[in-house]
Amino acid sequence: DTAVSQTPKYLVTQMGNDKSIKCEQNLGHDTMYWYKQDSKKFLKIMFSYNNKELIINETVPNRFSPKSPDKAHLNLHINSLELGDSAVYFCASSPLVGLVGETQYFGPGTRLLVL
Amino acid sequence: GESVGLHLPTLSVQEGDNSIINCAYSNSASDYFIWYKQESGKGPQFIIDIRSNMDKRQGQRVTVLLNKTVKHLSLQIAATQPGDSAVYFCAENMAAGNKLTFGGGTRVLVKP
Numbered sequence: 001d002t003a004v005s006q007t008p009k010y011l012v013t014q015m016g017n018d019k020s021i022k023c024e025q026n027l028g029h030d031t032m033y034w035y036k037q038d039s040k041k042f043l044k045i046m047f048s049y050n051n052k053e054l055i056i057n058e059t060v061p062n063r064f065s066p067k068s069p070d071k072a073h074l075n076l077h078i079n080s081l082e083l084g085d086s087a088v089y090f091c092a093s094s095p096l097v098g099l100v101g102e103t104q105y106f107g108p109g110t111r112l113l114v115l
Numbered sequence: 116g117e118s119v120g121l122h123l124p125t126l127s128v129q130e131g132d133n134s135i136i137n138c139a140y141s142n143s144a145s146d147y148f149i150w151y152k153q154e155s156g157k158g159p160q161f162i163i164d165i166r167s168n169m170d171k172r173q174g175q176r177v178t179v180l181l182n183k184t185v186k187h188l189s190l191q192i193a194a195t196q197p198g199d200s201a202v203y204f205c206a207e208n209m210a211a212g213n214k215l216t217f218g219g220g221t222r223v224l225v226k227p
Contacts, residue, residue: 004158041153090159
């Protein structure tokens with residue numbers, strides 16, 4: 001069984017388009033995250049949601065909007081895609097929020113290429 | 116700002132030898148550290164973690180060492196195998212909200 005799943009795995013699109021990436025976790029975790037990994041493999045957190053509530057919002061353009069319909073899902077919608085948005089986007093989840101030291105479990109990633 | 120970093124981008128290791136991957140962190144308030152392994156085309160996979168009240172923690176073929184005096188973290192892999200070839204990241208956590216800050220990653224290449 002896949003613990004953290006993302007769709008699609010690959011996404012190729014034109015500049016200016018709007019796209020969404022979906023994430024689901026079946027671990028029963030309360031907290032979910034979105035990370036961006038650039039071409040140099042650098043991983044940086046974008047957002048974190050706890051039980052449908054936004055708790056971490058890093059300096060991310062407002063073209064990126066996370067949406068959490070329930071605590072098992074965290075989707076990422078991107079408006080007006082730009083070339084610099086090309087990256088691998090990872091979803092992750094962890095059991096609890098507010099506790100330091102909760103292991104995060106990552107999905108397989110969505111490879112976004114903006115042409 | 117303070118950050119986590121790794122010294123070497125690539126480490127070549129002979130199969131069967133031990134590997135050591137190093138990580139320097141600068142935030143003395145960090146109190147939880149994790150090592151992740153990322154294989155090609157996959158997401159980061161948890162390897163081992165350590166809290167700041169410990170100096171050493173062992174897992175299966177892996178050991179993490181924490182030196183708070185010099186703010187240094189290392190991952191030792193015993194008897195490195197071809198399946199250990201991957202990019203390894205250290206990450207630190209210092210605040211509520213479980214925000215992880217990742218280092219830049221070290222690629223480990225295992226030679227047969």
